[in-house]
Amino acid sequence: MNSQSPTYNFGLCGINCQKCFAFKDGSIRQNSEKLRIDLGNFDVYAKRFVELLDAPIFNKYQDFKEMLDYFASSNCLGCRKQECHLFKSCNVRVCYKTKSVDFCFQCNEFPCNHTGFDEHLEQRWMKINERMKEIGVENYYNEIKDKPRY
Template identity: 55%
Template sequence: MTDEKIKKSIAPCGLCCETCFAHVNGDIRKYSMKLKEKLGNFHINAKRFETMLNDPIFKKYIDFKEMLDYFASENCKGCRNEQCKLFKDCGVRSCHQEKQIDFCYQCDEFPCDKTNFDTGLYKGWIMINEKIKKFGLEPFYEKTRTRPRY
């Protein structure tokens, strides 16, 4: 796979956009849509199962369905195509555009305090960029694209 195709999947921060729940072509969205299809009108029967099976877990089906609908409906096209829909105040995209670099590790100021990430994401951001730098983009992508993001 070419670096240009990989860059469509890997955001400037190094996160794999396709493994995000919000990505239009991501597995989470795809499988959520498939599960919604398979469940059909299960919400109509959830109350019946609660009574028939005497199992209160079915009371929570409405919350589950709401979350499933959310996962199935998101449609982000990736951070290189639009502003991130998860981290609305992410400072990486604008910085990478301004500096004309592909990934944060390529910047002379890396690591910096312009990301606006919380502590956990900030530590992950540094680690990810160091891995891309050390192993190269394609090997990093091959490992990342099949690994769960969360």
């Protein structure tokens, strides 16, 4: 697969790494980083706003900031370049090296029962690959590119 193709950011299982919170070049990390910068020294203001604006919601700012920092520090390059940072039990990346396919739906064993995924992920994997098989990878990309992954 051509590394310039946008579908290169699909995992071998077909999940869109581009929309993953852990993806370095993904919109979640980039938007989190931008928001983090835009918020600047908001810590100080959040404390003041609790009383000044009579708004206890600002007590939750530290938790929010912690989450935002976490999203902003994501650094996965996608599973075609390195090991997936999230799904440690994924077996697809091992198969990838031996099956000579770009995606599971192209494999003569699909749908196999040794992906290593939990039930929820396996359902998604099956649905995604069946759809790619039906309409083609490029059309599938156009179908989902602007949709959230979650």
